[in-house]
Amino acid sequence: MPLMQTLTQKLANPTRFMELSGRVLPWVSAAAAALLVYGLYLAFFASPADYQQGETVRIMYIHVPCAWLSMMIYALIAISSFGLLVFRHPLADVSAKAAAPIGAAFTFLALFTGSLWGKPMWGTYWVWDARLTSVLILFFLYLGLMALRASLEDEAAAAKLTAVLALVGVTILPIIKFSVEWWNTLHQPSTDFTSTVDPSMRWPLLVMAVGFTVLFFAMHLKAMRNEILRRRVKAMRAQAVAGRDRLAAQAAE
């Protein structure tokens, strides 16, 4: 705990965060690229076709990581929102704002690849069952977070309202997770890496899931850096305008 506290305190300073993230980002990006290249090799060349699903099982190696990220990113937004509302951590809102469009993109991909996997397996691109519908609601939640923030000019108010919505919306996560157990659904049960996937497919899936997760963290770091720069630019522009107004007032006196 003291270690975590020290790390959080160190990262609470955006200038220090910029220095640290600038050093870490190339390594995280390189690790993501290496893992994804290795994962794609395993997915295409070193894993067998499924005895029931045939070759379409290869969609699993991208669908499952996208679905995992769609939920993990929302959980990260909820934690960041909690950090903003309760601890007023200076980077909490930056983190939440930076993660939302990336989360929306991966949720869209989870829906899209799932739909393309569903057609040959279930005979349909879409059914209004609990798992698919709850993930669609998650996608709309992401869009809602971005729309709400964009609709308010006051950034502090937008941050707080968006954080409240994010925390209310977090109830969708257990619904998505347990939807395949609570309701009848075409969707298979949640992937259990220890038992439900054959070992020949488990390793490629694990490598791809870790690769996508590291890729997200690289994107998130970059998006947070961009957001910190954007806020600095905005503050400096306001400062420049205020300075000009002051000079004009002095000249008029």
Next chain:
Amino acid sequence: MDFGPHAAFIWISYAAVAGMVAALVAWLIADGRRQAADLEALESAGVKRRSSPSGLE
């Protein structure tokens, strides 16, 4: 690589993911460059950054 009768579904899935990831990376890099250029322009115009308690301004 012969992925059988459903090859199109597999290829379109992978292409969509590759396209979206490429678009996100390109957007993040372009956005970062734009912000850095704006910051540099302001600094070269003589606007100095006043440090705030949050460090964000």
